[in-house]
Amino acid sequence: MAYRTHCLICAGTGCVSSRSYELSKALEAELATRGLADEVQVVRTGCQGFCAEGPIVIVQPDGVLYHTVKQGDVPMLVAEHLLKGRPYKKLMYTPPKEQAPVPALKDIPFFAKQKLLVLRNRGLIDPEQIDDYIAADGYDALAKALTEMTPESIIAEIKRSGLRGRGGGGFPAGIKWETCRRAGQHRGVEPVVICNADEGDPGAFMDRSIIECDPHAVIEGMTIGARAIGAQEGFVYVRQEYPLARARLQKAIEQCREYGLLGRDILGTGVTFDIKIVQGAGAFVCGESTALMASLEGKVGEPRAKYIHTVEFGYHDRPSNLNNVETWANVPLIIRRGAEWFASMGTGDVSENPWGGSTGTKVFSLSGAVNNTGLIEVPMGITLREIVFEIGGGIPKNRKFKAVQTGGPSGGFLPESCLDLPVDFDSLSDAGTMMGSGGMVVADERQCMVDAARFFIDFLTEESCGKCVPCREGLRRSMDILSDITQGRGRPQDVDVLTEIGDVMQDCCLCALGTSAPYPVLSTIRYFRDEYDAHIIHKVCPAGSCKELIEYVIDPATCDGCHACVNACSVDALTGKVKELHKLDQAKCIKCGACVEACTRDAILTRPRHAEPEFAVVRSAR
Amino acid sequence: MPRVTIDDLKRIREEARQTITSRAGVGRARVTVHMGTCGIAAGAREVMAALLREIETRHVVDVLVTTSSCAGLCSHEPMVTVEIVGQPPVKYVDLTPEKMATVLERHVLGGLVVAEFALARGSETTA
Numbered sequence: 014m015a016y017r018t019h020c021l022i023c024a025g026t027g028c029v030s031s032r033s034y035e036l037s038k039a040l041e042a043e044l045a046t047r048g049l050a051d052e053v054q055v056v057r058t059g060c061q062g063f064c065a066e067g068p069i070v071i072v073q074p075d076g077v078l079y080h081t082v083k084q085g086d087v088p089m090l091v092a093e094h095l096l097k098g099r100p101y102k103k104l105m106y107t108p109p110k111e112q113a114p115v116p117a118l119k120d121i122p123f124f125a126k127q128k129l130l131v132l133r134n135r136g137l138i139d140p141e142q143i144d145d146y147i148a149a150d151g152y153d154a155l156a157k158a159l160t161e162m163t164p165e166s167i168i169a170e171i172k173r174s175g176l177r178g179r180g181g182g183g184f185p186a187g188i189k190w191e192t193c194r195r196a197g198q199h200r201g202v203e204p205v206v207i208c209n210a211d212e213g214d215p216g217a218f219m220d221r222s223i224i225e226c227d228p229h230a231v232i233e234g235m236t237i238g239a240r241a242i243g244a245q246e247g248f249v250y251v252r253q254e255y256p257l258a259r260a261r262l263q264k265a266i267e268q269c270r271e272y273g274l275l276g277r278d279i280l281g282t283g284v285t286f287d288i289k290i291v292q293g294a295g296a297f298v299c300g301e302s303t304a305l306m307a308s309l310e311g312k313v314g315e316p317r318a319k320y321i322h323t324v325e326f327g328y329h330d331r332p333s334n335l336n337n338v339e340t341w342a343n344v345p346l347i348i349r350r351g352a353e354w355f356a357s358m359g360t361g362d363v364s365e366n367p368w369g370g371s372t373g374t375k376v377f378s379l380s381g382a383v384n385n386t387g388l389i390e391v392p393m394g395i396t397l398r399e400i401v402f403e404i405g406g407g408i409p410k411n412r413k414f415k416a417v418q419t420g421g422p423s424g425g426f427l428p429e430s431c432l433d434l435p436v437d438f439d440s441l442s443d444a445g446t447m448m449g450s451g452g453m454v455v456a457d458e459r460q461c462m463v464d465a466a467r468f469f470i471d472f473l474t475e476e477s478c479g480k481c482v483p484c485r486e487g488l489r490r491s492m493d494i495l496s497d498i499t500q501g502r503g504r505p506q507d508v509d510v511l512t513e514i515g516d517v518m519q520d521c522c523l524c525a526l527g528t529s530a531p532y533p534v535l536s537t538i539r540y541f542r543d544e545y546d547a548h549i550i551h552k553v554c555p556a557g558s559c560k561e562l563i564e565y566v567i568d569p570a571t572c573d574g575c576h577a578c579v580n581a582c583s584v585d586a587l588t589g590k591v592k593e594l595h596k597l598d599q600a601k602c603i604k605c606g607a608c609v610e611a612c613t614r615d616a617i618l619t620r621p622r623h624a625e626p627e628f629a630v631v632r633s634a635r
Numbered sequence: 636m637p638r639v640t641i642d643d644l645k646r647i648r649e650e651a652r653q654t655i656t657s658r659a660g661v662g663r664a665r666v667t668v669h670m671g672t673c674g675i676a677a678g679a680r681e682v683m684a685a686l687l688r689e690i691e692t693r694h695v696v697d698v699l700v701t702t703s704s705c706a707g708l709c710s711h712e713p714m715v716t717v718e719i720v721g722q723p724p725v726k727y728v729d730l731t732p733e734k735m736a737t738v739l740e741r742h743v744l745g746g747l748v749v750a751e752f753a754l755a756r757g758s759e760t761t762a
Contacts, residue, residue, distance in 0.1 A: 015691045017683070017700035019658045048680075052687060056658070074660035074699040098670045098702030137658050147644055148651030156641045273638030281640055 025060025059226015175363025180337030185367030214421030371437035420449025425536030484527030671705025685732030
């Protein structure tokens, strides 16, 4: 019997951690008890992107979305919606600023503004079933590429589509493929294709989610690329921290071998190609092309100078074509639906030159101070404002927006005045940041921008491989200076020194880790210079967050002596009798903030510690 | 399953069309079976089963089947509402599995309202 209803349960890493596997088992059991097992199918899909609200269950064809579904909700959900057809209000999502729950997926602002190409199958198929992928037009593009197209015409199609590398660099994929193919022919050496799934940016999970929701799209893209370039061997370099993605990809590769979609004589066309998964050990620098290839060869993951390109001499000195997961996943769609269709989305004109614009969509992982954190796919050219305030649902607790960082840990911060910039490769780089692989972190008024720069420089200092001097020493010195500034030891010349170090690093570092590492510093100096000056000259942190520059005080007008702060304090800095004004001993206080969280009245204030009176603004610490 | 050919890919795609249509929630027509307590008592489950069986055997790929609660006319259950995109919905009353098969064949697939089982054209407006 055909299934009338499909319960699509999100089985991305986020929802799996929120026990979506157990939920799906409970749902299947309840359906069986109710005699609905033949009518209603439970499908475990890839990440729906709405990670903050997981586990997510979508009921189709009704298009109803349920969020934070617990096992205990299953009996009512089945009885009400799946048996009697009454959508179950209790589990529906209410967007911020709305009063009533919104039943339909398509009406929730988080989803309504998105455009799904790469993630098209995320709510449609079970990523572990190859037949599901084939049913959703999977491997149609491969059949077309192998039977109706020549390698040259595949490359021409990709060039005309304007597809640019989604891993950060934005290099046109078609040009890269063409160079690699020519290098192989010229030298008589068989090229290799490599998929970069070493997503090391903290808080970024685009590539992981793409593999988890649609591993076959990556395989299909790579196979088409291999055919165009003339490769018979492919690698996916995936980081060790992604066990679920790796398992799904491995399963997909095995299914493909069984179906003859990988291996010898693919689809009876005589083409040979196979893919091997290689596990990275979690070094951030291994996402860089030359370091990645060194690691693939079993050497230490360090980059090398690139006056010789990897497309000519890469993995074991073979011509090597490296593209990121998202780039590969775009390929089948372009081949199936055509370059013109793809180029019709986005900004600029790529009809003559793939450098002329940014086409298609981009996947971002949205995190930080927004109501809807999660994974989103948007057309190129959308504004940052639409992403932060419409899809992201704005800033929690009605706080003020301060900055958004794009491009991962080495990306720059953009202030409110840049919110109407279109999101594409060229606009972002003109504004002093980059597209990167698609991390997007939002900061609210509570975030100190000097401290934000320090945080990311700290990460990059840890992850710098240390091979080239500008990166190794430049990051360490930047880190020292930023720490001094945030701890009240800033000197007037610090900003100039930071700028000079940044300029040298951009010019002289061996790889993109080093050349992009100064972005957090340079962009915050460019847009938030006043904060640097406040720290250095007045020893004030305007956001009230740098611990060395603030102290907590109790507001006598608000404190009702509830004692919650005294119980929360781990160093006995707070004293006082119940229902009397409490006292805070500055000598003991370590500014951990536990009392601020515990206070029932918002009575703990922050004020600058060293400042002259005119800068001594007192404000809520919360 | 052994190695597939391009024709096999087409066959797999064709066989799964109904599933994909239904998961995407876009079809040419939608049949809603009213599944209130009254409907279930009067045999709505059997009507639903018959409908799904017919869809399977006839390889119908573009029709969505959903449920909804009691339509308010409990004495005439089991009821279904047939909505073909671009046409007003039609309610059918006092159905049996056999009548359901006829409605599917003549109205949903054939495009002609089965007047003898129909309650009325149109549907309550919901605001």
